[in-house]
Amino acid sequence: MSVSRRSILAGGLAAPLVARGLATVGAGVGALASRTPARAAEAAHRLTLGDSEVTILTDGGLLLPASTLASNVDEGKRSAFLTSHGHDAEIRASALNVALIRKGDALVLVDTGAGLNFFQDAGLLTDSFDAAGLDRDSVTHVVLTHGHPDHVWGVIDDFDESERFPNAKYLMGAAEWDFWMNPDFLADNPEELHSFALGAQRNLGAVAEKVERVGADHAVVSGVTMISTPGHTPGHMSVLIEDGGEQLLITGDALTHPSVSFERPDWQPTTDQLPELAVKTRRTLLDRAATDGLLLVGYHLPWPGVGRAVAKDGAWRYVAEG
Template identity: 40%
Template sequence: MTVKRREFIAGLSAGLSAGLMVPAASWATPGMSGQLTLGEMQVTTLSDGHLTLPRSMLFAGLDPDAVDQILQAGGIAAGPIHPPLNVTLLRHAGRVVLFDAGSGPGFQSTAGQLTAALDAAGVALEEVSHVVFTHCHPDHLWGVLDDFDDPLFPNAQYLMGEAEWDYWFDPNTASTISGDRASMAVGARRRLEVMEERLSRFDDGQEILPGVAAHASYGHTPGHMSFELRDGQQSVLIGGDAIGNHHVSFAQPDWAIGTDQDADLAAKTRLRLLDMLAHDQMQMIGYHLPKGGIGRVESAQSGYRFIPALGE
């Protein structure tokens, strides 16, 4: 596949007009969380389940009382954090595109539900034409292989940012990354080796598919990418883990988050994206945000707020 080069789509839109969001509750199909229509683009979020993470993994080094105050205000119960996993499905111009591939069966028992969600959405594995990766963490990449380490999507082409590929495909990464992440590096490289012959790489600003432009959002990983979907004046940003939670990272976006590999760069990226999304009133899809991950960003007295589309 040849990836076309062009300038990044300039002038982010003033957001999706009213009525384009179809609440999942109106059709209540298991595994399907929300739906958007952008011109000829049909966008659905699918649930891969959820993770269970100790608070220390996310908030080590932060003031526990300040964190608790934010979490309590957001209705987050005491104990571990349970971030949802929202995989985005795009149907457009005869293509069936997934943004990330979920966790697969080998990560956490509460995750790995993407195949059931695709079935509920009426999408056969053979129909998936492209899988686009935001980054190579297990809950985004590991679901690309089945139980026999064969490609789960037999007819798909794969697309990934050049910097992200370079980092995780480098055999030295497993020995230079922090020890608690070494297994992630080994697992990523093994999957990239399987996909290599069918994988195209791209840079910031490229239109990787018609109406889909790459937007560098480095920090969570060295080459993390977000994606703008656009049809005419309508657009939405698929943010991956660039904004990885709907509480602390909105209320205090400059605070370091433990799952970010470069916490300082990730915070700068988060602030830039939140400011852009709030200023342009552009909708977003967050991989770990609630209620299917679709919503918008509002400026608050301190920081920002995530407004889920399903809550409006």
């Protein structure tokens, strides 16, 4: 399905999903949208932290209406802020940066991308693995930050429902798993979440026997820890790498925009399911990141999504690195 920018602005085909803010359009989002392996190879970004090697791979990109950035701010104020920070006032371009951590014998993937059923410009992760010379069979752990489509719909292959990472065990926050896998989900939750839940149940259900439901501060392997960052979803978790005297935090969707999330952390994106808790988590996380000098990797921050938070005027500023 190809949906034009025009139709999304007019509330066309994508309107039901726009309600929760996770809609996109078929139009390209530059190099990230390319399905060619050559482009994906260029987009593999590597960094090291002590003995840990982190590779960022693209799963493509999403385009969302800018209105998804703040449900509690009027349009004029939002547009002025975005324009003054060099962003489009109507369309929010969102990257899909998937982190792969190599630590000793472990190869830990954080989220699986969107697969091919979500939107046209997403689902490039398997191409990116191939282009970077990486083998999906060698992934030992898959950490799922949360159950939204762009993070878990890549668990299984959309054609034959085979596992894309067949030798991996899975880890997900227990609260997050329980929320999406609730057998009474459709009765218990609003309709705009139903398609998300059906996709989550299809993908997560396929690997259910390999999933470990974990609590806060769970060590995936030595030096790689899942920490609780709820609000975007009920059981959202981030991944902290500590190695060589440095810390790197893979934030999942606790931070989603390079200007709004950092400089206006109280703005409530429509994609946050528990908006007030998300604000609280965001502020705590940014304070820690700035105070401790954490390197951040944001799933939706501009490619490759690597940067730091610097305190500024009672909020923060995003400084991209790499």
